[in-house]
Amino acid sequence: MTFTGPWKQIASVQAKFEGLGVNLTKAFKCKVRHGRNTMFWLDTWNGDESLFIQFPLLFQLEVSKNCLVSDRLTMYGGEICGTWEWSREPSSSGEIMKLRNLLLICQNVRLGVGEDQWVWLLDEPNEFSVRSLKKVLNKEIGVVGDYVIWWNNWVPKKVCILGWRAEMERLSTRFSLAKCNVAVPSIVCPICGEVEESAEHIFVSCSFAQATWQVIS
Numbered sequence: 001m002t003f004t005g006p007w008k009q010i011a012s013v014q015a016k017f018e019g020l021g022v023n024l025t026k027a028f029k030c031k032v033r034h035g036r037n038t039m040f041w042l043d044t045w046n047g048d049e050s051l052f053i054q055f056p057l058l059f060q061l062e063v064s065k066n067c068l069v070s071d072r073l074t075m076y077g078g079e080i081c082g083t084w085e086w087s088r089e090p091s092s093s094g095e096i097m098k099l100r101n102l103l104l105i106c107q108n109v110r111l112g113v114g115e116d117q118w119v120w121l122l123d124e125p126n127e128f129s130v131r132s133l134k135k136v137l138n139k140e141i142g143v144v145g146d147y148v149i150w151w152n153n154w155v156p157k158k159v160c161i162l163g164w165r166a167e168m169e170r171l172s173t174r175f176s177l178a179k180c181n182v183a184v185p186s187i188v189c190p191i192c193g194e195v196e197e198s199a200e201h202i203f204v205s206c207s208f209a210q211a212t213w214q215v216i217s
């Protein structure tokens, strides 16, 4: 599927998440009720993948690619019936077999009343929240949130806070700012001009920091 403008940017997030081991397409599934909010071929609602991926031969023959579940399936006497719109009738043995399989997996569908609902599959309860996504991401990339910094009462609080933030790379260094998509002219240390300006560099590895530590010691 192609997107333009802001949607292109929003959709590009998917690739970033995939790099972190989270497949957003498979993280949601539609729970069909009346079937009027769910696209029959394009949304994931029956099985782990969209039907156009499961049945590419039949999808090629579909006239209305964006059709809804309610366009294709109806309840008749308690049974589910298919209403198809093919560009030509499925005729090869492969197509007929696939159509049989499609009808088979649709037999378990029960259309009812009420809005179709998107379900978040990666965490309980199955309701999407940023907190839940963060939890999943932390699990995937192995972030452990139980690190405790040793709090030194001999120094002013602001010094402790600075050390704590430096340890987490949460200071407004050029490196951190660039990571948060803030436009900085350069990420290189403005003092030595050699390495990227991270918290570690400012306080430890920068030649200026090392000279300062030497004078102190």
Ligand SMILES: [Zn+2]
Binding pocket: 189, 190, 191, 192, 193, 194, 195, 201, 205, 206, 207, 208
């Ligand atoms: Zn430096």
